[in-house]
Amino acid sequence: MRTAVSEFERGSCQYWMGVRKVLGAKFTLTLVLLLVTVTMMAGTNIIVLDNGASTIKAGLANSDYEHPRIIPNAVVRSKGDKATYIGHEFEQCQDHASLHYRLPFEKGLLVDWDAQKAIWDGLFSNQCLGINTTESSLLITEPYFNLPNMQEVYDQFMFEEYDFESYYRCAPASLIPHGNLFSEPDLPPAECILIVDSGFSYTHVVPLLHGSVVWRAVKRLDVGGKLLTNHLKELVSFRQWNMMDETYIMNDVKESCCYVSVDFRQDLEACRVNLQSNSIVREYILPDLTKDRRGRLRRAGETLAEIDQVLLMNNERFTVPEIVFRPDDIGLEQPGLAAVIAISISFLPQDLQGMFWSNISLIGGNTKFPGFRQRLIDDLRSLAPVEYDVSIVDCVEPITEAYRSAFAFATKSDGQLFKAVAVTREEYAESGSNASLRKFATSDWQAGGIDHSTSEAIQARPEEDRTPQLKKLSRTRSKTVPSTSTSRRR
Amino acid sequence: MVKKTRERHARKAAALPGLDPEIIAKRKKRHLDELERSNYSEPTLLNTEGDGEPDGTTKGRARQTISDKRDFERPGRKKKSTMNIRTAVLYRKNLSTLIEESHIAEYPSSVPTYLTAVSPPPRYPPRLLCSICGYWGQYKCKRCDMPFCDRSCEEVHNETRCERRVM
Ligand SMILES: [Zn+2]
Numbered sequence: 001m002r003t004a005v006s007e008f009e010r011g012s013c014q015y016w017m018g019v020r021k022v023l024g025a026k027f028t029l030t031l032v033l034l035l036v037t038v039t040m041m042a043g044t045n046i047i048v049l050d051n052g053a054s055t056i057k058a059g060l061a062n063s064d065y066e067h068p069r070i071i072p073n074a075v076v077r078s079k080g081d082k083a084t085y086i087g088h089e090f091e092q093c094q095d096h097a098s099l100h101y102r103l104p105f106e107k108g109l110l111v112d113w114d115a116q117k118a119i120w121d122g123l124f125s126n127q128c129l130g131i132n133t134t135e136s137s138l139l140i141t142e143p144y145f146n147l148p149n150m151q152e153v154y155d156q157f158m159f160e161e162y163d164f165e166s167y168y169r170c171a172p173a174s175l176i177p178h179g180n181l182f183s184e185p186d187l188p189p190a191e192c193i194l195i196v197d198s199g200f201s202y203t204h205v206v207p208l209l210h211g212s213v214v215w216r217a218v219k220r221l222d223v224g225g226k227l228l229t230n231h232l233k234e235l236v237s238f239r240q241w242n243m244m245d246e247t248y249i250m251n252d253v254k255e256s257c258c259y260v261s262v263d264f265r266q267d268l269e270a271c272r273v274n275l276q277s278n279s280i281v282r283e284y285i286l287p288d289l290t291k292d293r294r295g296r297l298r299r300a301g302e303t304l305a306e307i308d309q310v311l312l313m314n315n316e317r318f319t320v321p322e323i324v325f326r327p328d329d330i331g332l333e334q335p336g337l338a339a340v341i342a343i344s345i346s347f348l349p350q351d352l353q354g355m356f357w358s359n360i361s362l363i364g365g366n367t368k369f370p371g372f373r374q375r376l377i378d379d380l381r382s383l384a385p386v387e388y389d390v391s392i393v394d395c396v397e398p399i400t401e402a403y404r405s406a407f408a409f410a411t412k413s414d415g416q417l418f419k420a421v422a423v424t425r426e427e428y429a430e431s432g433s434n435a436s437l438r439k440f441a442t443s444d445w446q447a448g449g450i451d452h453s454t455s456e457a458i459q460a461r462p463e464e465d466r467t468p469q470l471k472k473l474s475r476t477r478s479k480t481v482p483s484t485s486t487s488r489r490r
Numbered sequence: 491m492v493k494k495t496r497e498r499h500a501r502k503a504a505a506l507p508g509l510d511p512e513i514i515a516k517r518k519k520r521h522l523d524e525l526e527r528s529n530y531s532e533p534t535l536l537n538t539e540g541d542g543e544p545d546g547t548t549k550g551r552a553r554q555t556i557s558d559k560r561d562f563e564r565p566g567r568k569k570k571s572t573m574n575i576r577t578a579v580l581y582r583k584n585l586s587t588l589i590e591e592s593h594i595a596e597y598p599s600s601v602p603t604y605l606t607a608v609s610p611p612p613r614y615p616p617r618l619l620c621s622i623c624g625y626w627g628q629y630k631c632k633r634c635d636m637p638f639c640d641r642s643c644e645e646v647h648n649e650t651r652c653e654r655r656v657m
């Protein structure tokens with residue numbers, strides 16, 4: 001999987017020794033947990049559900065690794081079909097004109113539980129996954145910095161509505177170390193990883209140290225696929241056809257035509273030459289709604305039918321994804337992605353920063369634009385200290401990487417790893433959301449920045465409410481996490 | 491109304507006297523909010539027939555949830571939802587209420603939250619692109635601050651987009 005391995009990382013045996021020590025400690029912990037839980041193991045299904053704001057990636061651990069079900073996380077109304085499609089039903093939709101979307105997510109957070117419940121109900125039903133939730137366990141992703149009151153609603157749904165045997169909830173990037181993105185044969189997983197997760201709502205920069213998210217260094221850029229599609233809609237509607245109500249079509253135009261420029265100035269000049277026949281311009285043939293024909297990119301030399309309506313994609317091809325790198329182009333007062341990464345790294349321990357610059361990877365649908373990776377490397381190179389190597393590990397399927405990593409986590413050690421962190425139905429019945437607050441503490445942002453030894457202490461504490469725990473966490477937070485601290489030695 | 495010559499002269503300045511920066515900031519904010527919308531136009535009542543209200547509000551009659559209506563067959567499902575679930579599904583709260591009720595604004599500054607994770611403003615000045623054609627926009631409209639590249643784009647701007655007349 002890895003296409004670029006940094007020299008810095010290879011040459012730094014001091015760090016690897018640190019890694020081994022830490023891994024040793026972690027391994028012992030895992031063994032203990034295994035012993036504790038091995039007697040409780042039963043052969044239950046684990047359902048993996050990457051609950052994105054645009055699409056849900058879901059499947060059963062053990063059977064759907066390569067091919068998760070990918071369904072829109074939306075309730076869609078089609079004017080033409082005079083029908084409403086809930087999540088998985090959308091594949092039956094015939095008329096994609098002027099679709100009305102009801103999305104459970106807004107600005108990266110789950111706000112519409114009515115819509116979300118309907119979509120989940122459909123997903124678990126016989127029409128889709130066909131699983132008995134009361135005899136299954138669940139691994140679900142939640143938004144970065146999910147609100148505490150929302151986390152409680154997640155818990156309520158999983159136990160009070162779906163009645164799962166057990167469940168685990170965490171942010172998508174925290175699962176990546178369990179996948180094979182950074183793994184290499186005969187080597188422990190990278191100690192320092194920096195994930196750029198650019199999805200539908202937002203783009204997050206998420207550093208992970210020893211497999212745990214360093215929350216105080218997680219930074220957000222308020223640009224995602226939704227904003228880009230909407231921006232493209234505006235440009236096209238102003239310049240050519242009114243496409244303001246055609247989100248579905250314009251999303252397809254975006255995905256088939258847009259790219260990230262590696263030389264914005266040059267491309268912008270190239271577009272001025274001849275609007276019809278410069279090196280950049282492409283023609284997108286809009287769908288023929290009377291004939292049930294989908295839109296598509298015009299092939300070279302392809303003759304057009306008389307009824308074909310063509311959308312010219314000129315500088316729109318690259319000025320739209322450019323917003324990820326220059327948010328100021330639309331008046332958003334945030335730095336570009338490379339600068340956000342630099343800011344994130346500046347919150348990390350000084351002696352480890354070089355490792356983060358050289359262990360970056362990209363997940364989420366936005367990172368699929370051609371040129372994204374190269375442009376980011378170029379931009380990062382100009383910001384990184386000269387002595388550091390900048391490299392981005394290639395991710396082949398960025399949309400399903402979190403799902404596949406979650407899958408790997410759920411199936412690892414015969415499900416024991418999952419079992420160790422999941423909250424059970426019984427625990428929830430006994431202490432409600434405090435059970436998940438306690439058990440998910442190692443990966444939750446409210447415990448951000450603390451190391452494992454501290455979070456174990458929290459886990460072992462008797463039940464307590466949110467407030468005292470928070471105070472406690474904020475005290476431990478101020479200290480940085482040393483990679484080779486003596487306290488970590490076995 | 492100022493004279494044409496003065497207009498020309500003043501164009502290059504970034505901020506002009508008489509142009510309220512607050513109004514410009516408000517317009518920018520409104521535009522950014524628009525870019526977060528799920529739909530451009532709200533559907534007519536006809537379109538949502540059988541769907542309840544599109545925004546999840548009630549209008550007089552007892553409200554049915556989407557899942558009540560579709561009623562997917564799920565193995566092992568319960569007949570009746572708990573009060574917690576019914577509350578979450580029936581009473582939708584908007585994002586700002588949810589954030590307020592989460593009390594994350596009161597967390598100690600050492601705890602990063604949804605509110606503080608956002609990137610700080612950039613150190614470089616914004617790059618200006620023509621709001622009409624997308625090329626470099628070296629001039630700014632004196633009424634609405636939007637950039638444009640040349641005379642012809644300026645005219646299009648004045649006729650259609652100035653102070654957001656269109657769209
Ligand atoms: Zn222009």
Ligand SMILES: [Zn+2]
Pocket residue numbers: 631632633634635636647648651652653
């Ligand atoms: Zn104007």
